[in-house]
Amino acid sequence: MPAARIPDNEGRRLAALLALRVLDTGPEERFDRIARMAQKMFDVPMATISLVDFDRQWFKSHIGMSTRETPRSHAFCAHTILENEVLVVEDARRDSRFSDSPLVLDDPQIRFYAGAPISAPGGELVGALCVIDREARSASADDIETLRDLAAVVESELAASQLAVVDELTQLLNRRGFDLTANHLMTLASRSAVTMSLVLADLDDMKSINDSLGHEYGDQALRDSAELLTKIFRGSDVVARIGGDEFAIAAFDTSEDFGELASARLKEVVDIHNGSSTIPVRLSLSVGGVTREPHDALSVDEMLRDADAAMYSAKRRSRADRLYAQASDLTELDCDVRQSIRAA
Numbered sequence: 001m002p003a004a005r006i007p008d009n010e011g012r013r014l015a016a017l018l019a020l021r022v023l024d025t026g027p028e029e030r031f032d033r034i035a036r037m038a039q040k041m042f043d044v045p046m047a048t049i050s051l052v053d054f055d056r057q058w059f060k061s062h063i064g065m066s067t068r069e070t071p072r073s074h075a076f077c078a079h080t081i082l083e084n085e086v087l088v089v090e091d092a093r094r095d096s097r098f099s100d101s102p103l104v105l106d107d108p109q110i111r112f113y114a115g116a117p118i119s120a121p122g123g124e125l126v127g128a129l130c131v132i133d134r135e136a137r138s139a140s141a142d143d144i145e146t147l148r149d150l151a152a153v154v155e156s157e158l159a160a161s162q163l164a165v166v167d168e169l170t171q172l173l174n175r176r177g178f179d180l181t182a183n184h185l186m187t188l189a190s191r192s193a194v195t196m197s198l199v200l201a202d203l204d205d206m207k208s209i210n211d212s213l214g215h216e217y218g219d220q221a222l223r224d225s226a227e228l229l230t231k232i233f234r235g236s237d238v239v240a241r242i243g244g245d246e247f248a249i250a251a252f253d254t255s256e257d258f259g260e261l262a263s264a265r266l267k268e269v270v271d272i273h274n275g276s277s278t279i280p281v282r283l284s285l286s287v288g289g290v291t292r293e294p295h296d297a298l299s300v301d302e303m304l305r306d307a308d309a310a311m312y313s314a315k316r317r318s319r320a321d322r323l324y325a326q327a328s329d330l331t332e333l334d335c336d337v338r339q340s341i342r343a344a
Contacts, residue, residue: 004078011236016120035061051127091136116151170226178240199289206245259289286315
């Protein structure tokens with residue numbers, strides 16, 4: 001069975017999944033109720049609420065199935081999360097994607113499958129509501145809409161689980177959500193034998209913005225910074241606000257100069273933003289990063305420490321450059337004044 005391809009936004013998708021904080025939790029009636037409803041409405045022996053983790057498919061609810069998880073490589077739902085459409089497999093034995101799957105050849109002997117993708121509050125596809133039969137069958141347009149409606153109920157329930165790990169102002173992960181996700185990505189990077197990078201970005205002069213213009217402009221500067229950071233990083237990278245004016249980015253399969261490239265790219269988009277912004281705030285962000293090789297023993301906390309040191313080194317250089325530029329301007333002005341006096 002060919003494994004489903006990895007979504008382009010896999011890092012953010014996994015971050016959104018972890019932010020829900022439901023993986024490996026116990027059964028809950030609110031989810032089992034929805035699965036039972038789907039089972040009854042479609043008159044099938046099995047219905048599941050499946051969440052696709054980085055290497056497994058885990059069932060938050062599994063009606064009519066004894067197993068709690070399967071390898072991701074075997075999962076029908078790993079295909080469902082690739083498109084925001086209901087996936088219908090009328091006869092898995094005749095579908096080249098699934099015909100040799102252990103889930104088809106062995107227990108539970110899947111023939112019919114219909115899965116409606118489940119989105120996290122940010123729109124990332126994290127799993128599916130599925131109805132499964134051991135007999136081949138078809139699905140009508142009404143069936144598909146019904147499954148979508150039930151999946152929307154699941155999404156509403158999941159949204160209530162996310163609040164503790166999302167920053168309300170920027171809608172990025174907060175520090176708790178970032179720590180959870182970064183550790184998960186580190187495990188993924190180690191298993192895949194690829195590098196992992198961690199970048200910190202600090203909004204310069206935040207106190208000055210709040211003191212001189214007010215917190216409304218300070219909040220807008222943070223929202224704008226979050227938007228620019230999300231824009232320059234890859235869809236697989238995870239962006240979080242981990243402190244008042246501090247952002248963190250976790251990325252895997254990166255180059256050694258990932259942080260430097262990010263800093264240069266961020267400067268470009270910040271300059272463009274400042275040139276077109278209609279509010280009296282000029283954004284400036286200091287950036288520092290560190291890259292971990294697969295064999296390194298660095299923890300996420302240690303990477304944060306090293307990235308923090310690199311960021312503050314960049315901040316000191318930036319401040320020194322600004323002071324030098326100001327001193328140069330004053331020197332030129334002083335020369336102009338002396339020349340005017342001589343001319344008089």
